[in-house]
Amino acid sequence: MGAAALPAAWAQGVGDDVGKNSAFTKLVPASQVEQAAVQQYAQMLREAQSKNALGSDNHPQVLRLRSIARRLIPYSYEWNPRARDWRWEVNLIGSKQINAFCMPAGKIAFYTGILDQLKLTDDEVAMVMGHEIAHALREHARERMGKSAATNIGVNVISSVLGFGQIGQTLTQYGAQLLTLEFSREDESEADLVGMELAARAGFDPRAGVTLWQKMTAASKGAPPQFLSTHPSGATRIADIERKLPKVMPLYEAARKNG
Template identity: 70%
Template sequence: MLLQGAALSLLVPGAGLQLAQAESVDVGRNSVFTKLIPAETIEKSAAAQYAQMMQQAAAQKALAGRDHPQVKRLRAIATKTIPHALSWNPRARDWNWEVNLIASKQINAFCMPGGKIAFYTGILDQLKLTDDEAATVMGHEVAHALREHARERMGKNAATGIGATLLSQVLGLGELGQTVANYGAQLLSLQFSRSDESEADLVGMELAARAGFDPRAGVSLWQKMAIASRGAPPQWLSTHPAGPTRIADIEANLPKVLPLYARSRPG
């Protein structure tokens, strides 16, 4: 599914966008390390890797078709959520958003730079996600893309790899360009920091709330994840630390987003 940025922009009137920015939760500015890597480079690499993944899934008959009930469900959630994402990152308005479902037992989901979203059937089926919980997962993953956490990670890795003496020359790419190419194939394996995860939780909760999904679902989601992690942790947990502390953080931030949810409800 392609959700063109131009089409989505029609769903967000200018006044509404300004209001969203004024009321937005405060998670600070994006890391300075994002400036070391051109956004276009990351998004192009992500689009190529995502397309390859979808082709492989299709070849294995693991890519769900557009008429699949879960695909319709996820795309409906995305249609409600994405318009509220646009104020978080000016580039998001022009992203070619995609939402796909891959048949796999993995408890996993992701949103690559440029709005490339994928869910695995395992996270929907094994956790029996409600719409609110699925929206929470999607919001969290979309938040990583909006906050450019992958770009930040790559920037830090590139800075470490090329040395401080070359940082003044990054606009000319050179060695940095090769470093980006090397990391491009590892977009899905990048490890986000705890602060990245906290940002994604908060921004994801806000996105879900504005889209009309109950942000309290974050608590039940992570309770389900904790149960699923007994024994061998599912893949989604390998880079998304959970537990009582995380649930407490979500509960502490609920007062910030519940009013948004209340206003999103009809009537």
């Protein structure tokens, strides 16, 4: 069975538009996925530092990103209780790639390309960051690994005979691919919605999702940026965001009033 539904109070936003976690997530221990992410993230930071491409702690953009993250993170806990225990990190990597990500265990990175080329406002950064955090909260990477394990080994064999022995091998195989996992259309749409709510609750204007995807589409020039999945299209995402704005605008307005 999937995870329990979100608390009733959370349905004030997009909670009732988001289903239960996939049963495939249960095939891979969350702790192992998070451990693999921590190791992969640390390796990535070491490589960036060796190339003088890691933003310093006092870099203006690093300070900006971490400030936005501090506002978003408290609203993540209702979506995934494990997030309370994550050692969240936010870093900036010098690269022309228009990309950002949040790995399991709250390991966030932005590339300078997405900030410099798209000239993102704080609200737009919050939408990107919220989207990426949502992937981690909804355990989309864990789900993809579970599906791979089921395909390679067989669900019945895993559950009745092998336990998690061969799952560990699968994690070793896919842990190094956490940055390149391709999420489904449903995953992307869900991350858009959850990310929009996180941003709104933190006091960032969710309407920035529209301008963000307009910028993403304009930057693609026929070849989508790495951050921009080929499905759903930018136009579809914008339409979905506009359709859900009535649900999250009250959260944003309340946050602004109370802030």
